[in-house]
Amino acid sequence: MIIYYFKERTRHMKQDTTERHNLSIGCRDILTDILRQGAQEMLAEAIKNEVVEYVARHAHLCDDDGRRLVVRNGHLPARTIQTGLGRVEIHQPRVNDKRLDDNGRRIRFSSSILPPYLRRTKSIEELIPWLYLKGVSTGDFTEALQALLGPHAQGLSATTIVRLKAVWQQEWATWSKRSLEGKHYVYVWADGIHFNIRLEDPGNNKQCILVLMGATADGRKELIAIADGYRESTQSWRELLLDARNRGLSVDPKVATGDGALGFWAALREIYPTTQEQRCWVHKTANVLNKMPKSVQPKAKSMLHDIWMAETRAEADKAFDLLATTFKAKYAKAVECLVKDRDVLLTFYDFPAEHWIHLRTTNPIESTFATVRLRTARTKGCGSRTACLMMVFKLALCAEKHWRRLNGSNLIAEVISGITFTDGVREIAA
Numbered sequence: 479m480i481i482y483y484f485k486e487r488t489r490h491m492k493q494d495t496t497e498r499h500n501l502s503i504g505c506r507d508i509l510t511d512i513l514r515q516g517a518q519e520m521l522a523e524a525i526k527n528e529v530v531e532y533v534a535r536h537a538h539l540c541d542d543d544g545r546r547l548v549v550r551n552g553h554l555p556a557r558t559i560q561t562g563l564g565r566v567e568i569h570q571p572r573v574n575d576k577r578l579d580d581n582g583r584r585i586r587f588s589s590s591i592l593p594p595y596l597r598r599t600k601s602i603e604e605l606i607p608w609l610y611l612k613g614v615s616t617g618d619f620t621e622a623l624q625a626l627l628g629p630h631a632q633g634l635s636a637t638t639i640v641r642l643k644a645v646w647q648q649e650w651a652t653w654s655k656r657s658l659e660g661k662h663y664v665y666v667w668a669d670g671i672h673f674n675i676r677l678e679d680p681g682n683n684k685q686c687i688l689v690l691m692g693a694t695a696d697g698r699k700e701l702i703a704i705a706d707g708y709r710e711s712t713q714s715w716r717e718l719l720l721d722a723r724n725r726g727l728s729v730d731p732k733v734a735t736g737d738g739a740l741g742f743w744a745a746l747r748e749i750y751p752t753t754q755e756q757r758c759w760v761h762k763t764a765n766v767l768n769k770m771p772k773s774v775q776p777k778a779k780s781m782l783h784d785i786w787m788a789e790t791r792a793e794a795d796k797a798f799d800l801l802a803t804t805f806k807a808k809y810a811k812a813v814e815c816l817v818k819d820r821d822v823l824l825t826f827y828d829f830p831a832e833h834w835i836h837l838r839t840t841n842p843i844e845s846t847f848a849t850v851r852l853r854t855a856r857t858k859g860c861g862s863r864t865a866c867l868m869m870v871f872k873l874a875l876c877a878e879k880h881w882r883r884l885n886g887s888n889l890i891a892e893v894i895s896g897i898t899f900t901d902g903v904r905e906i907a908a
């Protein structure tokens with residue numbers, strides 16, 4: 479009897495939960511309908527007011543017979559706009575404008591609210607590339623969009639991505655040729671991002687995209703260049719840096735942060751010879767630990783941490799010597815990997831302490847392209863080199879909007895003016 483009671487109780491609870499869930503969905507659908515209807519009415523009113531203002535603004539213009547040249551003339555055929563609330567039907571007023579322009583052609587009224595060829599709102603246009611960039615394959619677009627926008631979502635198919643790629647390619651070409659005149663990047667970060675390309679020939683299925691970003695005089699981070707390079711060769715980096723200089727980036731940055739790839743540093747010394755070098759501590763730590771057994775890696779990692787977190791260069795040197803002495807006998811290659819870049823690993827001590835967190839690593843680039851790696855992992859690599867480059871370009875531009883300024887941005891002016899900093903502190907003139 480007790481067992482039967484609990485079974486019945488459970489059945490009723492499940493039934494109540496299902497009914498509440500269905501009611502919740504129904505309420506949301508009703509709410510969406512109300513919001514859509516309200517949006518439709520507000521949009522219609524806004525377009526009507528725009529037409530009324532346009533006609534009133536030209537009410538004084540008449541032809542030889544005294545008839546007004548700009549008048550209302552019924553409505554255009556109904557249009558359906560795809561919005562975040564679903565499909566919204568619009569009845570737009572028609573304007574009969576009999577005026578002629580300088581070339582003798584009729585002037586046409588064009589709504590600033592509802593352009594002639596608009597079929598979906600900007601938020602939906604931005605949704606399409608984001609779905610693609612975040613890992614939704616082109617074949618799943620219709621299902622994904624219908625789930626988000628309702629079963630009647632139309633005009634949003636996988637072929638849209640094909641057109642978008644062509645648009646992105648043109649955007650990248652224009653962006654890559656933009657002028658850099660007047661730009662002064664105090665700090666720059668450089669890195670090569672590696673990808674596998676699915677549909678290329680075996681000899682061409684590895685891609686390295688070179689990325690250069692910088693910090694402006696007011697502390698803002700900006701993308702400087704993105705290019706398809708051959709591995710991280712000196713020639714590839716030389717072409718990228720020469721292009722930046724030819725487009726107006728003539729002032730040498732104060733510091734460049736990068737990993738141990740020799741190609742970038744060789745090109746940098748040639749194009750911007752006065753720029754100081756700072757090796758990335760994240761890359762260096764990984765390289766050193768890879769040359770040690772896992773049993774000692776935690777201890778070595780802690781000692782590496784003590785070096786770059788030291789408050790002064792003297793303390794960092796002391797921590798450097800301790801690590802070298804501790805591991806040199808058994809792990810000479812690991813110690814050699816660290817010691818060979820000793821000076822350029824500690825360059826940041828000659829700049830404001832507020833900037834150290836930014837200068838020690840290429841994290842501004844690494845964190846940005848973590849989303850790119852996630853997307854390529856989901857789709858098992860990009861189909862072509864061009865598609866990969868465009869994806870990196872668009873994601874980087876999206877990420878750029880959310881980059882925060884450097885800590886201590888007010889100190890950048892002092893760095894530019896050549897004020898000396900020792901252990902992160904401004905030197906006071908005697």
